[in-house]
Amino acid sequence: MKLTRRDLLWGVAGTAGLLVTPVPWKLLDDVSIWSQNWPWIPQPAHGPVEVKQSFCTLCPNGCGMRVRMASGWPVGVAGVASHPISRGALCPLGFGVHQLNWHPRRLRTVRHGASSSSWEAAQVAFAKACSEGPIAIIDGYPGRAASSVFETFVQKRNGSYRTVSSPETLALAPYANWSGVPVAGLGYDLENAQTIVSFGAPLLDGWATPGRFTRLWAERAAGSKDPQLRLIQVEASLSRTAARAWQWVSVHAGSEAALAAGVARVLLEEHLVPARGPMPPMTLAEAAGQTGLSTGAIVDLARTMVARPPVVAIANGDNLAIAALNVVLGAAGARGGIVRKSKHTESYASADTGIDSARAVLIDASVPWDFVPPTNAEVFRFAAWDGGSSTADWLLPAPGFLEELTDVPTAPTSAIATYAVAPSLLKASPEVQSAAQFLSGIDPALMTMEKIIHARCADLFRGRAGTLQGQEATPVAKFASVQKLEEQLWKGAVWVDEPPRSTAFRCQLKEWPTTVSSAQALSSSSVNWSNAWRAPVLPPLASKLYQESSLREAPDRRNA
Amino acid sequence: MSTRRNILVFGIGLAVTLLAGWVAFPRVLYVQKQQPLEFRHKTHAEKSGLAECSQCHALRDDGTFAGIPAMETCAGCHSEKMGTSKAEAILVDTYIKPGKETPWLVYAQQPANVWFSHAIHVKRAALACSECHSTYGESDEVKVYQQNRISGYSRDIWGHSISRLRRAPHEGMKMSDCEDCHRRHNLEVGCLGCHQ
Numbered sequence: 001m002k003l004t005r006r007d008l009l010w011g012v013a014g015t016a017g018l019l020v021t022p023v024p025w026k027l028l029d030d031v032s033i034w035s036q037n038w039p040w041i042p043q044p045a046h047g048p049v050e051v052k053q054s055f056c057t058l059c060p061n062g063c064g065m066r067v068r069m070a071s072g073w074p075v076g077v078a079g080v081a082s083h084p085i086s087r088g089a090l091c092p093l094g095f096g097v098h099q100l101n102w103h104p105r106r107l108r109t110v111r112h113g114a115s116s117s118s119w120e121a122a123q124v125a126f127a128k129a130c131s132e133g134p135i136a137i138i139d140g141y142p143g144r145a146a147s148s149v150f151e152t153f154v155q156k157r158n159g160s161y162r163t164v165s166s167p168e169t170l171a172l173a174p175y176a177n178w179s180g181v182p183v184a185g186l187g188y189d190l191e192n193a194q195t196i197v198s199f200g201a202p203l204l205d206g207w208a209t210p211g212r213f214t215r216l217w218a219e220r221a222a223g224s225k226d227p228q229l230r231l232i233q234v235e236a237s238l239s240r241t242a243a244r245a246w247q248w249v250s251v252h253a254g255s256e257a258a259l260a261a262g263v264a265r266v267l268l269e270e271h272l273v274p275a276r277g278p279m280p281p282m283t284l285a286e287a288a289g290q291t292g293l294s295t296g297a298i299v300d301l302a303r304t305m306v307a308r309p310p311v312v313a314i315a316n317g318d319n320l321a322i323a324a325l326n327v328v329l330g331a332a333g334a335r336g337g338i339v340r341k342s343k344h345t346e347s348y349a350s351a352d353t354g355i356d357s358a359r360a361v362l363i364d365a366s367v368p369w370d371f372v373p374p375t376n377a378e379v380f381r382f383a384a385w386d387g388g389s390s391t392a393d394w395l396l397p398a399p400g401f402l403e404e405l406t407d408v409p410t411a412p413t414s415a416i417a418t419y420a421v422a423p424s425l426l427k428a429s430p431e432v433q434s435a436a437q438f439l440s441g442i443d444p445a446l447m448t449m450e451k452i453i454h455a456r457c458a459d460l461f462r463g464r465a466g467t468l469q470g471q472e473a474t475p476v477a478k479f480a481s482v483q484k485l486e487e488q489l490w491k492g493a494v495w496v497d498e499p500p501r502s503t504a505f506r507c508q509l510k511e512w513p514t515t516v517s518s519a520q521a522l523s524s525s526s527v528n529w530s531n532a533w534r535a536p537v538l539p540p541l542a543s544k545l546y547q548e549s550s551l552r553e554a555p556d557r558r559n560a
Numbered sequence: 561m562s563t564r565r566n567i568l569v570f571g572i573g574l575a576v577t578l579l580a581g582w583v584a585f586p587r588v589l590y591v592q593k594q595q596p597l598e599f600r601h602k603t604h605a606e607k608s609g610l611a612e613c614s615q616c617h618a619l620r621d622d623g624t625f626a627g628i629p630a631m632e633t634c635a636g637c638h639s640e641k642m643g644t645s646k647a648e649a650i651l652v653d654t655y656i657k658p659g660k661e662t663p664w665l666v667y668a669q670q671p672a673n674v675w676f677s678h679a680i681h682v683k684r685a686a687l688a689c690s691e692c693h694s695t696y697g698e699s700d701e702v703k704v705y706q707q708n709r710i711s712g713y714s715r716d717i718w719g720h721s722i723s724r725l726r727r728a729p730h731e732g733m734k735m736s737d738c739e740d741c742h743r744r745h746n747l748e749v750g751c752l753g754c755h756q
Contacts, residue, residue, distance in 0.1 A: 006569055013573025021581020022722045026589070029718075033711035036671060043672050049624045068675070076675055078752070095752055 042102065047071030053080060053470075053492020055408045055422040056094045057401070060141045060166065060366075061209040062408035062418075063090050064494065067098065067425060074098035074402065074425060079211065084469055084496045085411050085418060089211025096541030097401050101426070105386045105537045107397035108431045119433060119441075122380065122394050126360060127442050129378055133359030135159040137435075138351045138373060140366035143184065143409030145452035149436040150364070152446055160358070162351035164367050167317040168208045169412045171201070174323035175332055178507040181340055182347035187415035189503065190216055192336040194308045195230040199256040200316040203231065204241040208413040221246065230308055232301070234259060249301060251291040257321035259298065260313070261512065262287025264328045266302035273306060277328035280321075280512040305329070310336025320513035332507045339415050339503035364435045365398035369536035382435045387536025396438065403428035407453050417497035419460065421453055421489045457486040466497040586722045590706040590715050596663055597655075598647035602700045608637065613689045613697055625678035631661050665705040667716040668733055673755050685745070694730040 018024065037043075049070050056063045056077075064083025068076040077098050081088035100106075110117045112125075129135060135157060137150040142163045154161045165173070169183055176183045190196065190213060196203070203213045220229035222244075233245035236253035251259055261280035265287070267273045288295045305311050312331040315322035323332075331337030351373060355361055358377040369387035373379060381392030384400045408420040433441075440446045447455075460466070461482040468474045468485065470493035479485040489495065604610045616629045634656065641652045655662050670676065681687050689697060696703075706715035718724065719732030729741070735754075742749055 005566070009566060009569045010573045013570045014577045017574040017577025018581060021578060021585065022724075023581045023585050026585075026718075026722065027710070030589075030708055030710035033671065033713065036673075037712060050620075051624060075672070 044073055044075040045071040052425055054402060054425060055420050055492075056090065056097060057141075057406055057408065057422050058093060058097060060143075060409075061086070061411045062420060062422075063094055063209060063211060064088075064420075064492075065090065065094070065097075067402065069425065072426075074101075080492075082469060082471065083211075084416075084494060085209045085414055086211040087215045089214055091206050091210045092542040093539070094210075096539030096543075099539035099541055100385065100537065101400040101403065103385055103537050103539065105388075106400065107383055107386050107395065108429070109397065111395040113393065117394070119396075119438075122396055123438065123441055125378070125394065126362065126380055126438075129360030130157055130159075130442070134357065135360045135362065136162055136351075136355040136358040136373075136375075136377070137362045137364070138162045138164060138355075138367055138371075139348075139364050140164045140368060140371075141364075142348050143346075144366075145407050145449045145456070146364070146366075146434065146436040148452050149439060149446050149449070150362075153439045153443060156443070160349065160354055162355060163348040164351050164371055166412060168201075170318040171315040171323075172338065172413070173318050174320050174513075175326075175338055175505075175507060176347070178323075178327070178509050179333070179505045181505045184346055184348065184410075184412075185341050186338055186505075187341050187410075188312065188314065188413050189336050189339045189415040190312075191415070193229065193310050193312050194336065195232065195305060195311040197232045197234065197305055197311065197313045198241065198245075198316075199234045199260065199313060199319065199322050200236075201314045202239065202241050202316070203233075203314065204244050205239065207241075209411045212414075217244070230304075232305065247304070249293070249297075251293060255291040256315070257319055258282060258287045258290035259293070259301075260319070260321040260325040262291065262293075262298040263302045263305065264325050264512070266299050267306065267328055270299075270302070272302060273329060276330055277324060277509055278512045280324075281514075282512075310334065312337040320515060324509060324513055327507050327509050333503065333505040335503065339500075340505045341410065341415060341417050341497075341500065341503075362435060362439075363392070382438070383536065384432070385537045396435075397432045399424075399428040399432050399434055400426075402426055403432070404434050405449050405453070407449075407456065415503070416499060417466075419456065419489075419495040420493070421457075421486075423490055454486065457489060458482045460495055461485050466495055469494045469496050582722070589709060591709055593665055593705045593707055595665055595702045595705060597651055597702075598645075599702045600700050601697050605698065617689075619679050619682070623677070623679040628662075628664050628666065631655055631659065634662075665707075665714070667703065667705065667714045669714060670717070670733065671713075675754055690730075692730050694728070 047070055049068060052067045052069060054065050054067050056065050063086035064080030066078045066080055067074045068078070075098065077090070077095060079086060079088035079090045079094075110119055110122050112121065126135075135154065136159055137154050139147050139150055139161065140163070141147070147161075151161045153159070165183075172183045172186045175181070175186055188208075201207050204217060207213060216229065217231065221227035221231055227246055230247070231241075231245040232247045232249060233239070233242040234249045234251055234256060235242045236251060238248065238250075242248040242250075249259075261282040262284055264277065264280050265282070265284055268275060268277075268279050284295045284298060287293075287298060291298070293301075306329070310331065311329055313322050313325050313329065326332045326338060329337075333340065351367075351371070353374075355373055355375045355377065358375055360378045360380060361373050361375055362380045363371070363373065363382060365382040365384055369383060369385075369390075372391060378394075379392040380394040380396060381390060382396045382398040383390075384398045386395070402422065402425040405424045406422050408418075408422055410417045410419070436446075436449060440448070460476060461479060464477045466476050468476060468479070468488050470488055470491065474488075476485065476495070479488075604616075610616060616633060618626050618629075620626055634651065638648070638651055638656055641648050651662070654660070681692075682689075707713070708715065708718070717733045719727045719734075719737075721727045721731065724732065738754065
């Protein structure tokens with residue numbers, strides 16, 4: 001076909017004309033929407049929309065959540081502003097948690113080694129292991145009703161109950177060792193602090209209950225040159241927290257303990273604090289040499305820290321020198337520092353030790369996927385999602401998000417005790433079982449979750465202390481019956497204890513610690529699940545928020 | 561071919577494309593669908609004492625918007641025929657007596673990844689219904705539902721004007737329309753405000 005000048009003119013005119021019509025951008029818009037609605041893309045069912053109050057149960061922080069349900073299926077979540085600890089905020093994973101149940105890596109079948117198996121076979125194998133030797137159960141979220149089932153099961157069989165700690169909990173371990181108060185009984189009284197010195201803790205990047213510090217920072221520090229709350233970030237790199245802090249102290253990576261020793265020496269030598277703790281053996285010049293700071297900068301930092309008390313230092317994990325600095329500062333057992341909660345006297349043993357002689361180890365789904373128990377025992381691993389590269393002998397599919405009833409005990413770093421109930425909003429498929437259900441199948445005498453939660457509600461009612469925080473705050477003493485109290489808890493209210501009369505405790509520290517970490521001699525299997533991203537799988541929304549938009553700093557970048 | 565003839569060919573080509581883009585394209589793009597029933601907002605507002613929109617389009621106790629009233633709401637008055645119109649007969653015989661919901665075509669239907677709270681806009685922002693819905697609450701007939709053949713959504717999402725130029729504030733329900741209104745009111749909302 002011959003192309004004539006007329007054809008060319010028609011083509012040019014047509015193209016020019018088309019560009020000044022709505023056709024190109026309208027088609028672009030419509031086609032992009034059409035591509036979202038392809039029939040194989042799953043869509044939530046249309047139907048009555050209702051909003052239910054619940055809690056995120058993926059980690060021990062138990063943030064308050066509003067779950068939007070369409071036709072009985074969760075289609076969206078949002079934070080609950082009235083929640084006393086999380087205060088309306090959620091982490092990126094929390095925002096997409098409702099998508100996780102449909103994740104392609106959701107576990108649906110029992111696996112034994114590389115082959116499929118059955119619940120019956122798993123139960124027979126675990127019961128046989130129980131009869132042959134000691135067993136251990138590892139819990140990632142102690143204090144729940146399920147934890148109580150685990151503890152009862154191992155007590156009956158002379159086994160051991162172990163827990164995996166987050167770095168926030170590990171940071172409190174030295175005070176527990178020095179004072180005798182269990183880690184679960186300690187918390188940070190951030191609300192009353194005036195100066196917070198963070199030694200690498202990602203306070204504004206997902207530390208502990210994400211909403212707690214970010215709200216505090218927004219109210220008392222953000223956008224002010226002389227804020228009510230001074231945040232000093234000691235870190236090798238300009239992390240997101242360091243970039244927003246009132247002061248960033250850039251030190252050599254791994255020299256936080258040396259800086260803590262240097263600061264403590266200045267505080268004691270200059271009598272900036274009463275002589276509460278031991279003098280560090282490290283000289284100021286040595287501290288300066290290790291941290292890369294000048295001696296003058298360390299002196300200035302020490303003076304700044306005590307200029308606006310109360311002051312508390314927060315470590316990113318188990319760091320004895322930073323804990324000792326808090327003792328010197330008077331922050332251990334004092335208002336605005338590390339305080340003793342009103343409840344919690346239980347002490348939990350770490351999963352890092354004491355399980356090497358076990359015949360079998362059962363790992364609950366609450367334990368982060370990357371955790372590898374230091375043992376050669378037969379491992380029964382519960383998980384809702386397959387994160388890949390599992391070394392467990394048995395992989396057992398657990399209920400997903402809000403597919404099982406659970407309770408939500410106090411968040412690890414909270415200074416005040418709380419309690420909530422997260423009812424199951426979705427019916428779990430018969431293919432999955434929780435570890436507590438699995439154990440009840442072996443020992444039917446174990447109490448059910450409902451009964452344990454009811455007993456705990458009855459304890460709260462009998463105690464007559466604290467307040468139930470729902471849409472309104474109601475003192476527990478005003479409830480006429482335990483049923484009424486329980487009913488509110490099942491609807492999403494949070495029980496908040498009264499502030500303890502005495503938060504003080506005494507640390508026995510005669511010499512400055514010579515090792516960096518009390519866990520140094522232990523296995524390296526301690527998990528770092530809050531400041532490193534250890535979720536086995538990511539929901540698409542969290543992936544979008546966290547990875548594509550870089551809202552949260554990637555661990556490898558922080559460590560760079 | 562002379563220059564004059566070239567200009568003529570170019571002009572005709574341009575005119576044909578412009579006509580196709582501005583006039584024929586919208587007609588081809590949208591397919592017109594009739595609602596299953598005739599409905600008169602005006603009659604209900606003036607003669608039935610339903611002067612407030614919220615009397616039928618209510619917020620539930622948990623704050624969610626009930627949207628188009630369910631059949632049981634209509635049945636409150638129309639359990640038996642209230643007139644001799646064809647629409648009344650269809651309503652009572654086809655939907656109310658068999659207990660079936662009327663399959664209304666929803667002009668404001670958004671994709672599943674969009675969350676819009678009427679409660680926040682009506683209660684917190686104190687917006688009148690007419691600010692977004694114009695005078696539709698006083699209309700004497702239901703609009704023809706124009707469905708986009710490609711995306712499947714109503715023309716009301718894009719707005720009646722195919723160019724989206726000089727459209728009224730209540731016209732259009734695209735994300736940019738939400739953003740424009742929020743910007744006018746100095747309100748900033750993050751992605752998760754609407755895409756929960």
